[in-house]
Amino acid sequence: MNTLEELTQSFARLPGIGKKSASRIAHYLLRADKDFILRFSQQIAVLQDKVHPCPECGVYTESALCDICLDPLRDRSVLCVVEQPQDADTIEASHEFKGLFHVLGGVIAPLEGIGPSQLSFDKLLERIKNSRIQEVIIATNPTVEGDTTALYLQKLLSPVEVKVTRLASGLPVGGDLEYADRLTLARSFRGRTEF
Amino acid sequence: MNTLEELTQSFARLPGIGKKSASRIAHYLLRADKDFILRFSQQIAVLQDKVHPCPECGVYTESALCDICLDPLRDRSVLCVVEQPQDADTIEASHEFKGLFHVLGGVIAPLEGIGPSQLSFDKLLERIKNSRIQEVIIATNPTVEGDTTALYLQKLLSPVEVKVTRLASGLPVGGDLEYADRLTLARSFRGRTEF
Helix, strand or coil: CCHHHHHHHHHHCCCCCCHHHHHHHHHHHHHCCHHHHHHHHHHHHHHHHHCEECCCCCCEECCCCCHHHHCCCCCCCEEEEECCHHHHHHHHHHCCCCCEEEECCCCCEHHHCECHHHCCHHHHHHHHHCCCCCEEEECCCCCHHHHHHHHHHHHHHCCCCCEEEECCCCCCCCCCHHHCCHHHHHHHHHCCCCC | CCHHHHHHHHHHCCCCCCHHHHHHHHHHHHHCCHHHHHHHHHHHHHHHHHCEECCCCCCEECCCCCHHHHCCCCCCCEEEEECCHHHHHHHHHHCCCCCEEEECCCCCEHHHCECHHHCCHHHHHHHHHCCCCCEEEECCCCCHHHHHHHHHHHHHHCCCCCEEEECCCCCCCCCCHHHCCHHHHHHHHHCCCCC
16 A cells, blocks of 8 residues: 555544545645645644643643633633533633533443443542532533433432533524424423523 | 644645534544554655656656556556546546546636646647557546636647547436436537437
């Protein structure tokens, strides 16, 4: 196998990139400017050495603690529990939340052999115990696994003196009733709010 | 900007990768195994040093001449003219063509400032003159630019004693008349063949 094919195979291993896209990208790189090529390959090479999860909340950082944990202006009484570090990025981009994060590192998925012990629940309990957290917002995905994990978390936190909430689930803004699936519609009924 | 954002930006520069996909890939690489990361970054770094266009036909190769030009079993009387090197790969994958290739390096596109002088027409004429090529198959894309280039090439080759053909254009196999666009349908009528 030649260099071009090898690189194409590597790109095809990445999420969301098929064989055709991989080949297109490899050919693009053949004509890309040398500076970009060197910077790009270097960025990939050093990524894992530079970036690591924040030991406090699990969000990716290049420092001892992440920017969010270090920010004195964040509200330290609210904790948003997410599945993955990138979920925190998505929430940050919405500018809707000013508290701290806690990354579980996944969801409870018995079929894939992922139980509560593999997720950072112990660390979460410890954080709640050692700080003045008053509300835990569960922001796992509105999927079967995400809901299961949210339920587990709710039970786990019931003896703890903290308010536990879950992100609202229902019709997406700008969406159309006609195209809403049955489950989303059912949930938007159950979660209806008063005018 | 941090390492993760920089890498995400680099990925977003690649064709067919948006900002969201780029971020997803960067996060995937954060968890990918170290061996893959090193091999991948190395492949990108050395790509342009190892791979170059064949000086004879323009197809990408790592040797002095490409495998196709060197293959004694290829039919040296037929030349297939393509826009880009990757078009030759696509045709090779179909196992339908056993002749040689000629890469133009693009198409005539006046709006983008690409005229015939920037494409390898001179080299093509030279190759035809110095060899026993009997047929030139024009395999430019069935687009406005590809058709324009094919027409130019046909005129350019009219004084030369060589048969000039163009790949058939019409309904794709497995396609549905109902979903065929007007231009494709029109072309499939004009190019109809006798039973």
